[in-house]
Amino acid sequence: MLAHTLADWLAQIPNPSPVEPPGAPRILGVLNNAKWGAGVALILGFFIGLIVWAGGRWVDHHRAGKIGVVMMLCAVGGAILYGIGWTLINGFASG
Secondary structure, eight states, rough: OHHHHHHHHHTOOOOOOOOOOTTHHHHHHHHHHHHHHHHHHHHHHHHHHHHHHHHHHHHHEEEEEEEEHHHHHHHHHHHHHHHHEEEEEHHHHHO
């Protein structure tokens, strides 16, 4: 009986539709710029790592070669996370 009364009371609560907050286009603009900057940083990180690796191998400096490889691997790992990030966030947010 108590569960039935609670269900009737909850059925009377309205379900409001979401409303866009004020300033939402500006917030989305900032997020889009951050996303664009992250993509550029990943590409630059990979190519700078490639240059460091090639330069280290050219002058037979093994430490620079290793640093270049680490930079390229970090850029590739970041690109993978960049690519699947929206899917992960959307999956966690939808329940």
